[in-house]
Amino acid sequence: MKKLIDFGRKNLAWVLLVVICIIFSFTSNNFLTLTNLLNILNQNAYIIIATYGIALIMMSGGLDMSVGYMMSICGVLAAMMILAGVPVFLACIITILVAVCFGALGTLLEQLLQLPRIFVSIGLSTVYQGIA
Numbered sequence: 268m269k270k271l272i273d274f275g276r277k278n279l280a281w282v283l284l285v286v287i288c289i290i291f292s293f294t295s296n297n298f299l300t301l302t303n304l305l306n307i308l309n310q311n312a313y314i315i316i317a318t319y320g321i322a323l324i325m326m327s328g329g330l331d332m333s334v335g336y337m338m339s340i341c342g343v344l345a346a347m348m349i350l351a352g353v354p355v356f357l358a359c360i361i362t363i364l365v366a367v368c369f370g371a372l373g374t375l376l377e378q379l380l381q382l383p384r385i386f387v388s389i390g391l392s393t394v395y396q397g398i399a
Contacts, residue, residue: 332388336395341366
């Protein structure tokens with residue numbers, strides 16, 4: 268019994284997620300269908316991709332709080348280019364390059380000015396918010 272309680276404490280979020288999924292699957296016929304799961308993944312693809320990027324940054328010991336605003340700038344940039352007639356593939360490549368440049372800007376500021384990464388990240392976050 269003690270092992271079960273310890274397991275529940277260590278994995279409370281996962282246990283609650285499974286319980287909620289079971290409850291919703293009984294109350295709705297469409298909840299645990301392949302179409303619904305693909306729809307959820309489709310709607311959250313950009314968040315999943317950004318999460319992998321942020322996880323890589325955090326695993327390397329870094330911190331970047333400006334990612335959300337950087338994503339908003341890149342989304343606006345991509346939309347403006349596509350509306351201007353730039354081919355979608357080229358717009359995506361240019362947008363990725365701009366995002367890489369924004370990330371490199373933070374690293375350059377940190378290294379050249381010897382500032383703590385958190386200050387650079389918060390400062391760039393404010394700048395990116397203003398641009399977006």
